[in-house]
Structure formats: C-alpha cells, structure tokens
Amino acid sequence: MNKKKSNYSEYALFHLAVDSIIFGFDEGELKLLIHKRKFEPFMGDWSLFGGFLKEEESLSDAANRILFELTGLQKIYMEELQTYGDIERDPAGRVLSVAYYALIPAHRYSEDYSKQYGATWVSLKELPDLIMDHNDMVKSALRRLRRRTASQPIGFELLPREFTIPQLQSLYEAIYQTELDKRNFRKKILSMGVLVKLEEKDMSGSRKGAFLYRFDKRKYERLIEKGYNFTI
Amino acid sequence: MNKKKSNYSEYALFHLAVDSIIFGFDEGELKLLIHKRKFEPFMGDWSLFGGFLKEEESLSDAANRILFELTGLQKIYMEELQTYGDIERDPAGRVLSVAYYALIPAHRYSEDYSKQYGATWVSLKELPDLIMDHNDMVKSALRRLRRRTASQPIGFELLPREFTIPQLQSLYEAIYQTELDKRNFRKKILSMGVLVKLEEKDMSGSRKGAFLYRFDKRKYERLIEKGYNFTI
DNA sequence: TCAAAAGTGTTGTTGATACACCCATGA
C-alpha cells in the first residue's frame, strides 16, 4: 500500500453495462423504444437497448455509441439516471449497469430504421415485461422525466423542430397523464417568450390548421443566465 | 454468442469506486466532511471519502459500508448522484466512481470521531482543491441538494431531531445562499403542518429562547400520499 | 436597563385557475 503509484490490483473487477431508456412521443402518447434481446441470457425477451463499456471509452461515449449501434441515432438528448448494482441483477455474471434515458423526436425514427434494427415502439401504458431490472429503470426514468420536464425545457427534444402549441400541450398531457386547459397552457408557454411563431401553419391536425412555432434556445439560455426558472 | 448462458468473458473489466460527498450544517454554514487521502496516488491530498466496491456486495451496500468504515456513521441519508467514468480520471488505472451524497446532522459527528478518522469539516466557501474530479462531484452534489431541498423535506436530515424555526431558516439560507424573511418563512413552513411544536425552548441561541419543533415524518408521508408537494 | 434574538399580521401584487364562444377550413 506504500507504493508511489498503485494499480489497484488488489481490488475486484466488474463488467459495466449501459442501458438506455429511449422515450418518444407519437400519436399523442409517450412511447418507449425496446427490442428483443439478441444474446443469452434472456435471448428473445423484451429488453432496453444496452451494451458493455469498453476499455478505451468513457462512460458517456459508451452510452452514445451503444445508442448509435443499436438504433442508428446520433446527437440525441441523453442524461444519466442511476447505476444499478445489485449482486444478482444479471444471472450470467456480476454486471453493473448505468442507466441513461434518451429523448428522441419520434418522427426521426422511421419504419425503415425500426425494421433494420429490430426496434419497436411500445406505449408506456402497455409496456411488456422487460428482462432483469429494466422495468424498474423505466419507472425511475419516467419519474425523472416528469421532474425534469417541469423545470427544464427538455420536452422540445421529443418534438420536431417546428411544432404547434396543441402538439406541445398534448405532449405535456402525455407526460403528466393529466388534462390541461388550452387557454391557460398557451398563455403560460407564450409568456415565457422562448417560442418563435412562424408564418406557416401545420394543416395535418385540423381543417383550420395550427401555427408552427420553434423553440429559441438562445433566448432561453439568456433567461436562465438571468436566473429565470422555466416551469409548466 | 450462442451459448445458453454467457459469462461475458469477452467484455472488459473495471474497478469501481464509491465516493461520498458528505454535507453537514454547523455554525450557520453548510460544510463538507473531507480527509487527507491515505494511499497512493495523491496520498496526503484532500479527498472525499471513498473506497472500492467488493465482489460480494451491492453498490448501495458498498456506499454505506465505506461511509461507516471511514467515518463511523450509520443510518445516514444517502442518495446516488452520478457515475464518473472518464478514462483518465484516475492516473493509477481505469476506475469508475459512483458518487453519493450524504446528509448528516453535524452534532452527531463529534470532535472525537473527527480525530479518530482524520476527518475535517470545511466550509463550502473555503473548499480546498480536492483530488481528481472530486471538486466536480461537490459542485454537482450541491446543485442536487438545492433542487432536492426545494421539493422534499430532506433538510431535516441536517438538523438534530429537535430544532428551532430560526435554525431551520438559517439552514435554508445556507443552502440557497440567500436571505429569507422570517415571518414569511415561519408562516410557510408551519402552514404545511408537518412540524410538531414542543413545550421546551432552546436557550442556547438567545436570551429569550426559541421553541423546539420536531419533524413529523408520518404526517408528511400521509400528505405525500394525497399528492401534496412539499416546497419552500 | 439594555442588547439580542424570537415572535407576530396585514396589505398589495402576482400568478393560477376556471370557464364559453367564435374562427377557418376541407369535405
């Protein structure tokens, strides 16, 4: 113990996995991207997207790499959730798993992709049994998503760059599982001054059409600097 | 890859550490418990309390064990913060560290303990340089503590079981680095109905003395069930 | 008797909620 530099060889070694809870928003519902596991144990069972940390990469690099390898997605909002470290969580060996949750604009994830990568969107309300502790991870991610969305504008990550106010409201309603008054919602979200109204309308949702807006990240960041607190 | 059960032997192995950011509250200030590291590398430098995960223990068990071994403290509020996984964070080898933050009532940590374990309380305002990424961990823990304290009654973990309203207020002022109006603070905290007023007074802080209160966890939990949201 | 901290109410302002009708358009 008195060497100038220790290589810690007396301490135990562990496998480290990264699992991602991938949220999307489509058809007015909050969804999760899952797939059928491709290796043992639990091959063929429903699972989150995960993989193992490599020697030469940082944890966050691993999270991004694994998301990319399994879904083809890049530059995605991700946040670390928690590390799962129970001894018996994986019957095939001691593996700790760092859970990340990711928000992707569902429109960016086409059918083609989905087939190519064997990925499936499932509604959170009809979530099947997932392997190991993955259902716990989802629960925890959902709690975190709710807390975060209430105080930071990460909801926009789930929408296309241009979106309508009714779309945004429906997203918040899906996240919180509650109905919101559209007048009050519009008033509040617009009063923050972080949305830019465009000239165009989105005609897909109604006869009348709804104006498109864009989230102004710069304005938002200026507000944050001044101590503004984004809340719904 | 087609074995019925894999032992993942093809994947890399890592050392896993746990580091704890230990907050205390004393003399109207938020403090951190640190010590001088006892092994290389960085022996003798200021460090958080940390240790290595063992083969036969879960991550949360490790966090509690390490806190106990290094400080003698048990049954302490702890929450996982984040896992630090940069490649070069420890020059002596690839080690990932799971950071936990802990809240201890400083009065429970006597001078004797402090000497026995070589631990020192330092004010957050005069925090020295800590080893590796430990200063980042502290920053992150402080952010988390502020968010948490605003929405959950974890502040009480930093006070003795019986405390006065002015003490509680001074705790919140220390956490948020701001001054609060004592009439408004008292009104708000009492209106939640989770404090029980005792007959006794604490005479140590003033001539007049201040009534002691106790946090009623059961009442609080009943409120939470009903969807109540604790906020300062 | 004085210094020092504890304790107490009211008012104005702001933000949250509740609520109902007209508008634009494609079919």
Add this chain to the structure above:
DNA sequence: TCATGGGTGTATCAACAACACTTTTGA
C-alpha cells in the same frame, strides 16, 4: 353547411412578497 380542432379574454382566488414593532431574558 357542417364538423373539427384552433384560437382568444376575463374574473376569482390563492400564494407570495414586503414590511415594523413587541416580547423575553441574561448580563
């Protein structure tokens, strides 16, 4: 012309912020 979702304003209520004086007691 009608069915559908988009868009708008006001009134009430609750929560928050600002603010100054009296009380108790040990020294």
